[in-house]
Amino acid sequence: MNPLLDIKNLSLDIGGTPILRDISLSVGHGEICGIAGESGSGKSLTALSVMGLLPMGAQRRGVVRLNGNDLFRRSEAEMCQIRGREIGMIFQEPMTALNPLKTIGSQITETLHTHSKISKAEANEIALEKLARVGLGGGRISENTYPHELSGGQRQRVMIAQAIAWQPALLIADEPTTALDVTTQAGILELLRDLVDNEGLSIMLISHDLAVLADMADHVSIMENGAIVEGGATEPLFRGHRHPYTQKLFAAASHIPIQPLAKFREPLLTVENLRISYRKKSTKLFGKATKFEAVSDVSLQILEGESVGLVGESGCGKSTLARAILGLQPIDTGRIELAGATIASVNNPEAEMRKGKAISSPAGLQQIVFQDPYGSFNPRHKVGRLIAEPFHAIPDAPSGKEMVLRIDAALEEVGLSSTDRDKYIHEFSGGQRQRIAIARALVIKPKLILLDEAVSALDVSIRAQILDLLAELRVTHGLSYLFISHDLSVVRAITDRVLVMLNGQILESGKTSEVLSAPHHDYTKQLIAFTPQIPADWISQ
Amino acid sequence: MVRYIVTRFCVLSVSLLVASGIIFTMLEVVPGDPASFMLGINAEADTLAAMRRELGLDQPMLQRYLSWLGGMLTGDFGISYTYRVPVSELVMARIWISLPLAIFALILSTLIAVPAGLIAASRRGRVSDWTVMGTTQLGIAIPNFWFAMILVSIFAIKLRWFSAGGFPGWDQGFWICMQALLLPAIALALPQASILARVMRSSLLETLSQDYIRTARAKGLSQRRTVWAHAFRNALIPVLTIIGLQFSFLIAGAIIIENVFFLPGLGRLIFQGITQRDLIVVESVVMLLVFAVICVNFLVDIAYALVDPRLRRP
Numbered sequence: 049m050n051p052l053l054d055i056k057n058l059s060l061d062i063g064g065t066p067i068l069r070d071i072s073l074s075v076g077h078g079e080i081c082g083i084a085g086e087s088g089s090g091k092s093l094t095a096l097s098v099m100g101l102l103p104m105g106a107q108r109r110g111v112v113r114l115n116g117n118d119l120f121r122r123s124e125a126e127m128c129q130i131r132g133r134e135i136g137m138i139f140q141e142p143m144t145a146l147n148p149l150k151t152i153g154s155q156i157t158e159t160l161h162t163h164s165k166i167s168k169a170e171a172n173e174i175a176l177e178k179l180a181r182v183g184l185g186g187g188r189i190s191e192n193t194y195p196h197e198l199s200g201g202q203r204q205r206v207m208i209a210q211a212i213a214w215q216p217a218l219l220i221a222d223e224p225t226t227a228l229d230v231t232t233q234a235g236i237l238e239l240l241r242d243l244v245d246n247e248g249l250s251i252m253l254i255s256h257d258l259a260v261l262a263d264m265a266d267h268v269s270i271m272e273n274g275a276i277v278e279g280g281a282t283e284p285l286f287r288g289h290r291h292p293y294t295q296k297l298f299a300a301a302s303h304i305p306i307q308p309l310a311k312f313r314e315p316l317l318t319v320e321n322l323r324i325s326y327r328k329k330s331t332k333l334f335g336k337a338t339k340f341e342a343v344s345d346v347s348l349q350i351l352e353g354e355s356v357g358l359v360g361e362s363g364c365g366k367s368t369l370a371r372a373i374l375g376l377q378p379i380d381t382g383r384i385e386l387a388g389a390t391i392a393s394v395n396n397p398e399a400e401m402r403k404g405k406a407i408s409s410p411a412g413l414q415q416i417v418f419q420d421p422y423g424s425f426n427p428r429h430k431v432g433r434l435i436a437e438p439f440h441a442i443p444d445a446p447s448g449k450e451m452v453l454r455i456d457a458a459l460e461e462v463g464l465s466s467t468d469r470d471k472y473i474h475e476f477s478g479g480q481r482q483r484i485a486i487a488r489a490l491v492i493k494p495k496l497i498l499l500d501e502a503v504s505a506l507d508v509s510i511r512a513q514i515l516d517l518l519a520e521l522r523v524t525h526g527l528s529y530l531f532i533s534h535d536l537s538v539v540r541a542i543t544d545r546v547l548v549m550l551n552g553q554i555l556e557s558g559k560t561s562e563v564l565s566a567p568h569h570d571y572t573k574q575l576i577a578f579t580p581q582i583p584a585d586w587i588s589q
Numbered sequence: 590m591v592r593y594i595v596t597r598f599c600v601l602s603v604s605l606l607v608a609s610g611i612i613f614t615m616l617e618v619v620p621g622d623p624a625s626f627m628l629g630i631n632a633e634a635d636t637l638a639a640m641r642r643e644l645g646l647d648q649p650m651l652q653r654y655l656s657w658l659g660g661m662l663t664g665d666f667g668i669s670y671t672y673r674v675p676v677s678e679l680v681m682a683r684i685w686i687s688l689p690l691a692i693f694a695l696i697l698s699t700l701i702a703v704p705a706g707l708i709a710a711s712r713r714g715r716v717s718d719w720t721v722m723g724t725t726q727l728g729i730a731i732p733n734f735w736f737a738m739i740l741v742s743i744f745a746i747k748l749r750w751f752s753a754g755g756f757p758g759w760d761q762g763f764w765i766c767m768q769a770l771l772l773p774a775i776a777l778a779l780p781q782a783s784i785l786a787r788v789m790r791s792s793l794l795e796t797l798s799q800d801y802i803r804t805a806r807a808k809g810l811s812q813r814r815t816v817w818a819h820a821f822r823n824a825l826i827p828v829l830t831i832i833g834l835q836f837s838f839l840i841a842g843a844i845i846i847e848n849v850f851f852l853p854g855l856g857r858l859i860f861q862g863i864t865q866r867d868l869i870v871v872e873s874v875v876m877l878l879v880f881a882v883i884c885v886n887f888l889v890d891i892a893y894a895l896v897d898p899r900l901r902r903p
Contacts, residue, residue, distance in 0.1 A: 101806050125811070132809030144800040147819050148899060158818070159808045194898040210808060329903075 050116060051076045052250050053098065053218055058110035060090075060097055060274075067093055068274045071110070075218065080244055080251045082265030082282065084258055084297070086507035087478075090274040091254045095220045098252075099137060100127045114218065133163045136211030140223035142203035146195040152179075152206045153191025159213040178209040182239060200362075201232035208239065212249070219243070220252045225260065229361035229534055234578035237264060256507065258301050259537075259580035262286055270294050286586045296509060302587070303512035304541045305519035316495055316528050317350040317373065317414075322382035324368050342368040344552040346382075350496065355522060355529040357539035357560060359575070360549035366532050369549075370498050373530070374416055386413050387495050412442035415489035419501035421481035425473040431484055432469035435459070438492045445492075458487040461524075462517060479510035483517065490521065496528045503538055515542055536579045540564055548572045590894060590901050597890045601883055608879045609661075613654050616868050622646075623670045626866040644670065657872065666873040671865045676873045679858060684877075686756055687847075687854040690770050691839035694777035699832065701782040706789025706828075711816055713794065721786060728783030737776035737849045744772060754851035773850045777843060781835045788831050793824040826896060833889035837882040 051074035060068035068090045075081040083091045097108050100119065112119045114134060122130065131137075139145045146155060156178055157171040166174075172191070179185050182205040195203055204224060211219055221240065225233035241264065243249045255261055261268050262282060269279035270293070278291040289295055324343040342365045350356050360366050371377035373384060375391045384391040415438060418424040425434055435455045439445040446454055456466035462483040473481060482502065489497050499518070503511045519542065521527060531543050539546055539560065546563050548556040548571065556569040567573045624640040625632060632640075641647050645656070660667060666676035709721035745753035756769050796802070797820050805815045844856030855874060862870035894900040 099807060101803065128809050128811050130809070131807055137804075137807035139800060139804065141800055145804045147801040147805070147823070149822050149897060150819075151898075158805075158810070162809045162814070194902065196899050197902065207804070210804075 052079075052115060053081075053252065054111075054113040055094075055098070056111040056113075058094065058097055058108065058112060060093060060102070060109075061107040062103060063105040066274065068097070068108075071271075071274075071276055073269050073276065073279060075250050075252050076266075077217075077250055078244060078248050079266045080240075080253050080264050082261035082268040083252065083254045083271060084256065084261055084268055085271035086256060086297075086509065088273075089271040091256075091271055092222050094271075095137070095222055095252065095254060098220065099131060099135060100124075101131075129163065132159050132211075132216070133214045134216050135218045135220060136214070136216040137220040138204070138207045138211050138222070138224050140226050142200050142207055142227065145207055146203055148195055151192045151194055152189075152198070152209075153193075155206070156191070156210045156213050159210050163214055174213060175209075178213050179206075181212070182206070182209045183235070184209070199232075200228055201235060204228065204232075204236055205239065208236075208243075212243065212247075215247070216249075218250050218252065220254070222254045223256065224253075226256070230536070230575055230578045231361060233260075233580075237580075240264070257580065258286075258298065258508075259582050262582040262586065263580045270297065283586060286582060298587070300508040300512040302537070302582075303508075303515065305512075305516045307519060307542075307544075313352050315349050316352045316354075316387055317348075317530075318383075318385045319346060319348045319369075319373070320383045320385075322346045322369070322372060322384065323380040324365075324372060324377060325380050342552050343372070346549075346552070346554055348547060348554065348557070350528050350530060352495070353522070353526050353528060354545065355531060355543045357543035357546040358530060358532045358549060359534060359536065359539055359546060361534060364549045365552040366549055367500065370416070370500055370530070370532055373496075373498065374414055389413065412438060412492040413494055414496040414498065415492070415494040416498040416500060417482070417485045417489050417502040419504050421478045421485060421505060424485060425481065427473055429472075430469065431459075431471055431473065431476075434473065434484065435469075435488045435491050438488060442492050454491055455487075458491040459484075461490060461521065462487045477510075479506055479513065482506060482510075482514055486514075486517065486521070490525070493525070494527075496530065498530045498532065500532045501534070502531075504533065504535060511538070518542060536564065536576065548575070593894055593900060594891065597887055601887045604883050605880060608883070609658060609876055610654070612872060612875050612879065613657065616872055617650060623866045623868050627670055661873070661876065667869045669867055669870050671867045671870075676870055679870065680855070680874060680877060683853055683855045683858050685759060686770075686852055687840055687843065687856065689766075690774060690777070690843060690852070690854065691836060693767075693770055693774040694781065694839050694843075695832065695836050697774055697778035698782040698785055698835065701778065702785030703789055703828070705782070705786040706793060707816070707821075709786070709790040710793035710797065710824075711812075718790075721790070725783035725786050728779050731779070733776050733780055734845045734849050736779055737773065737846055740772045740776055741849070754849070756852050770852075773843075773846050773852060776846050776849070777839060781839070785828065785831055785835065789824065789828050792827045793820055796820045796824040799823070822896060826893065829889055829892050829896070833885050836885050840881055841878045 053075040055071055055073050058068055058071040059066070071090075071094055073081065073083075083094065085091050093102070096102050098112055098119065100122075102108065108120065110120070114130070117130075119127070119130065146152070153172065153175050156175040157168075160166055160171045160174055175191055176185070179189060179191060184202060184205050189198070189202065195206070198206065219240075224240070225236050228236065237260065240251060240253075244251060253261065253264055265282050267279065267281045268285055269276045270285075270289075270291070271277070272293045278285065278289065278294045285294075286298075289298055322343055323341065323345060325339045325341045327337045328340045329337050346365075346369060348356075358366055358369070368377060372379055372392065373386070379392045379394055381394045383393040385393075432452070432455050435458055436451060439451065445451070452469075455469060459466055459468055464480065464483055464487070468476075473484070476484065485502075486497075503514050506514060515538070518529065522529065529543070531539060533539050543560045545557065546560040547554050548563070548569065550571050556563060556567065556572050563572065564576060567576055622641075624637050624644060624646060628636060628640055638647075645653060657667070664677060666680065668674065669676050669679060672679060705721045705725070709718045712718050741753050744750050751768055751772055757765050759766055793816075797816070802815055802819055805819045806812070810818065841856065843854060844860055846852075847854040847856045855878070859871060859874045861867070862874065
């Protein structure tokens, strides 16, 4: 039987620059075909070439057949009939992929109305049926809901509902779970698997996460620089990957930096009975504002030179806790002490309330590195000035030549050179930017660095390098880390101890290896069970 | 939605109160005594005093403010110092020129700008885009009074299609009046339309690069359908803001155009009021304009909520 989708020698140029070279792959009926690779390898553009939704100035060659129908020979009008009807597509960002001004029901029925003249009532009926199919039925989610009223996972389900509304034979899923929490991701992957098993859907699944593909795909193609370097059935490929790039990718994905010997002395950070709440405005007229407790009664300690992981899904209070430790967040009650200095302390909330919530931040003991290496720098300042910024926080800040020397030293420590000082941030890659962010944190010699999803946006090979750098800096400077992440594999790689957080509370804490191998709490067990993993016997050889 | 409207309404009321206070105080500190202005420089001291008493200028400031405010709430704007007729009469006679002119100009500007912006954005980088961008650049650069004079010299003097100025009055019939307002409205609308078209274009371009546009295309909508069904309404949100600001400008800022076309509008009334120290006229008209501006902003806020469910159902 012919494959459903057959791509032969697909090449793509955009504005004269070659982007894809000789891509050949096929998706069989009822199969999940995985495409792996790092950002910029051409995964998404391969998918968009199939859909015929390429940017202006794109030139594609080769043959793409869907059920024997040569897609490159179809006119734009004919392609409109194929998109949504024969091929559905879902994307990475469920937050922005739905129109914020239209109800989810109308966005699902739109797929139906675009391809046939069915009545409103009929379309509505199908929309409700599809909402139920993706797990949003039973009156829990009305079709009159707007996207902003849904969670990320629910939005991704709506995306799937509108993509499969016409029952296309092929679904292209471009990083469908990358922006989601582990538990939510598990639900979406299960739904996709169910659609394949029970409705004969075929999926072209694009992901940078090898573990997701190991779990889902029947066969996988590995892409690098616009070409497929290796491909084949998933298990043999994962067991015996031969191409040097594939080997590099697998090594980086499971990379564990060499850890310093654990010898911790004094407590560095002490958080006691911390409570932080937000006021939530009522949506009703004259309704009372409600209190939402983001952090409730949290106590924790980080020792000098210790690396502690903080895991939990989005909205669990991780970031609020981090802000409080940085001294940026007013607290309700509790105490935060860092290296003997009090960052925040509120004992009697009634009395403190009248004065306004107390915050103070001791000079330069703690610094932070954020997730987004693109958004966390002012693009109009030179790197030297960006790195010098934290000097404002310390009383004995160096100036003139001495300051320049300190900046250069910080740059060299993160593997950049002093010539980078006069460049602008756009001249650097994502990994280099994250190095600059670390240099900025390092320059005032802090005791504690908070790493808020600091490697989540990076490709696996870059992530491995940054993890190595962090491990090395920890030894040379005796640094402590609070490593906030939803990615358990990274936490496993770099932390000594781990805290598991849910609904503003710390459920479980202990040595990372122990908690992750023998979790006590049900939530931790669930978290670990839902984290996709490459089966151990596939890699142990 | 109810909560949103009530909050907006409270903001409106407070803004009005604050604005009235500021307007009153500013005119108090401006030099120039209305009484001496009315009686001329040779007036006797006791005549002046009598005049001031008659006008109520001898009372304490707070009391005058409160009675001014109270009067306005009951529709009594006081009596003009110079014309000796109720201010409300003066305003009423003129507002029926200024308001229709502003609305007319705004409709023209929107009718020109929205399609122009749409065409420019959906044909980005092509001839039609360049044409729209070039024309709007010109429209912003040309002073509107100069453009108004060109319009008069072509359409009124050479071709004799329209009269060169003046206003016949609404009792002469709707179409005759609209004819008299057409040239001034075009002159007012041109720069506004140019700005609005550019806002529309950039807003639409921004919207077209959003993820949900790609989603719509992946569902099988054509480029054109996508623009209409998804991009247009989202792109309208910033355009609404500008339309609100422009209406405020058009209703108050038409002084020069009113002068070019000899239209007895609010702009001219306020101009005369200032030169003649007719404080009560100035105060009342300025307050009225502030009221109009704040009301328009209120309406724009409501329009936001109608367009954007995130405001309606937070």
